[in-house]
């Protein structure tokens with residue numbers, strides 16, 4: 453029997469390096485800090501880390517503005533620190549995935565500095581330059597994801613350049629083969645295993661805004677969005693058909709290195725999302741991203757009917773051989789505990805870790821850590837500074853390790869404030885509390901690893917009854933039933949015969965069940981059938 457690739461049975465854990473662990477005492481997390489916490493991730497039971505960008509950067513968008521694709525920002529450490537971290541991770545059986553930011557560079561990247569220096573510079577066409585509109589002003593109506601026009605005029609050369617995000621993040625021209633070659637060579641830099649000549653050996657990439665890489669060649673205006681007054685439909689700036697050839701090239705490149713993973717950040721409706729698996733009917737093979745991130749749980753109402761529908765639709769739409777995945781939080785979304793409240797974070801944990809497909813966990817969610825509290829002066833995110841209310845600082849506050857000052861994250865005042873709940877909500881305290889959220893995550897992760905039905909089995913019998921989401925998982929002789937009470941009231945279900953493996957309230961494992969079963973508000977049950 454062929455064994456599944458590691459990224460199918462793995463649980464991914466996202467580290468936002470600025471906020472994970474500060475080892476050098478400057479208030480910002482770093483690579484040595486991550487190294488120091490690897491054992492706690494092993495204890496948690498995750499299999500792979502994805503690091504948000506660590507490359508040299510002016511930090512206009514906290515690393516998503518890359519000034520050099522083949523180095524480490526001194527704020528985070530050095531390449532030598534990275535090699536040490538990677539080796540230590542691998543020695544512990546943990547994989548390490550890097551964030552690749554190919555849509556745009558920093559405006560301080562030497563490529564852009566050259567590109568803006570003259571219309572005749574060989575790097576001019578590496579970015580998206582355009583003459584002003586006939587009467588002057590930006591070439592078209594495209595808008596930045598951080599508000600305002602997506603175009604900025606470069607006075608000295610008299611043309612506008614495109615930036616889908618900040619003016620400090622000019623978009624690369626992915627129609628230019630030299631751009632592709634340059635990014636691909638950076639990918640090789642990190643994928644190549646260590647040799648005398650260098651090389652590192654990362655286990656894959658999470659590709660930033662993969663669905664935005666190609667823009668309309670004719671620079672046509674985006675049409676008005678009929679559903680939302682004043683907004684535009686990103687018809688010409690997102691999900692362009694030509695993007696799939698690029699995803700295919702990235703996939704082929706990764707395959708040269710063996711079992712590495714290509715993960716795509718893609719915010720699209722399910723039908724469009726499926727195309728990023730790159731199913732080729734002629735060869736009946738998948739040529740796209742291994743895991744096009746599925747963010748739909750983040751935006752689906754937390755109701756049994758809605759989630760059952762989502763699971764069934766997603767499963768039904770997957771192309772042949774495609775492997776599902778689920779995400780509940782990341783550095784761009786309000787934290788799970790803030791979105792769902794204290795009871796439902798437990799059902800959320802059970803849902804994420806018992807659905808079919810690779811789950812991605814965001815650091816701190818394993819503690820039920822809520823959004824941080826920030827005064828207006830403490831806000832740092834450029835998205836929030838440009839568009840009030842759109843800030844993402846609250847979900848990026850420091851990891852809560854223990855009850856010591858600054859929650860054990862740093863010896864000094866951190867770059868973002870530590871959540872005031874840290875004396876109670878921290879990893880140390882929760883590790884010792886058998887009914888804590890962390891204990892729940894650890895048990896779920898242990899069971900997920902131990903049960904083939906959970907890490908590689910099928911999902912069947914998805915149902916929603918009186919606010920309780922139910923489904924079964926099967927693999928060989930391993931048959932499991934999951935029930936999640938997504939309401940704030942006591943509910944009952946009729947269960948097949950089995951034994952309780954775990955309840956989210958961490959009380960009552962080992963009990964036999966058959967027939968009517970009661971679930972507390974926000975309770976989840978994992979039952980071994982038979």
Ligand code: NOJ
Nearest residue numbers: 513516617660661783784
């Ligand atoms: C998506 C990233 O997740 C987000 O944090 C960033 O601001 C934008 N891409 C721009 O790179």
